[in-house]
Amino acid sequence: MVSSPYTDIDRPPLHGRNLERALVRPGGLWTRLDLRAETASTNADAVEAAQGGEPEGLVVVAERQTAGRGRRDRTWISPARAGIAVSVLLRPGRPDAERDWLAVPVAAYGWLPLLAGVALVETVTRVAEIPAVLKWPNDLMIGDSKCAGILAEGVAGAVVVGIGLNVTLRANELPTDRPATSLQLAGAESTDRDPLLRSLLRGIATWYDRWRLAGGDAEASGLREAYRHHCGTLGREVRVRLPGGSELAGTATGIDVDGQLVLRDYAGEHTVAAGDVLHVR
Numbered sequence: 001m002v003s004s005p006y007t008d009i010d011r012p013p014l015h016g017r018n019l020e021r022a023l024v025r026p027g028g029l030w031t032r033l034d035l036r037a038e039t040a041s042t043n044a045d046a047v048e049a050a051q052g053g054e055p056e057g058l059v060v061v062a063e064r065q066t067a068g069r070g071r072r073d074r075t076w077i078s079p080a081r082a083g084i085a086v087s088v089l090l091r092p093g094r095p096d097a098e099r100d101w102l103a104v105p106v107a108a109y110g111w112l113p114l115l116a117g118v119a120l121v122e123t124v125t126r127v128a129e130i131p132a133v134l135k136w137p138n139d140l141m142i143g144d145s146k147c148a149g150i151l152a153e154g155v156a157g158a159v160v161v162g163i164g165l166n167v168t169l170r171a172n173e174l175p176t177d178r179p180a181t182s183l184q185l186a187g188a189e190s191t192d193r194d195p196l197l198r199s200l201l202r203g204i205a206t207w208y209d210r211w212r213l214a215g216g217d218a219e220a221s222g223l224r225e226a227y228r229h230h231c232g233t234l235g236r237e238v239r240v241r242l243p244g245g246s247e248l249a250g251t252a253t254g255i256d257v258d259g260q261l262v263l264r265d266y267a268g269e270h271t272v273a274a275g276d277v278l279h280v281r
């Protein structure tokens, strides 16, 4: 009997050496790729590395997470080799004379998860060839179902941005509390995780460079326009559950210079810094 090197033929492993060669280059943003077969949470690993003084550019990837973290204390399900679970360590507050990067003011750090969202939606559209949009702030939606999420955590002068993308998860592996999907279930052309991950990390590096060259100005770097272009929330009737538990309902009309959602209701305009959006119509 011929034994398969894979436990699941549809779920081959990532090719760490190839990824490292493609991504970690002199002068590039990515300095180190830490690819783990299993970990509790890649965000937790990157946060720990940041606390230990790790420089900008670390990439932590896991084939499986046992305690993946989601926004608002939710968990993120990461079955082995079925998705992309990646966290990157960025230090936007440190100027870099060689790259002409100024220090980004802390007030602009909120753009980082949105920046990762733009790189993610560009990757999914181009590599998986499937139409996707961002639900503010940074859920990747295919139709009305969530296919990926982003969690940014600030630590020791650094920001860790973690991205979870459902690639080949089956229906019975997805969360049941809200509509969710994977690229495979949504009928993607390609579900090969290596090119998806390469494209995602290259996209983040490209947008990060533009944003840093503009000193963290989302307008001047074109990031705000790109975000608006991909944001499926704009123009929709929405309900937003705010962090305190109260709700706002209205029409999503814009994204302000700080990346906040602008909502219009009968009483006027509101800006929303954080919350869970439900697209109503």
Ligand SMILES: O=C(O)CCCC[C@@H]1SC[C@@H]2NC(=O)N[C@@H]21
Binding pocket: 040, 041, 042, 043, 044, 065, 067, 068, 069, 070, 071, 072, 074, 076, 084, 085, 086, 087, 139, 148, 149, 150, 151, 162, 163, 164, 165
């Ligand atoms: O709730 C969300 O939508 C955010 C989910 C973020 C999940 C990713 S998977 C990689 C990284 N490690 C984690 O523990 N969480 C993020």
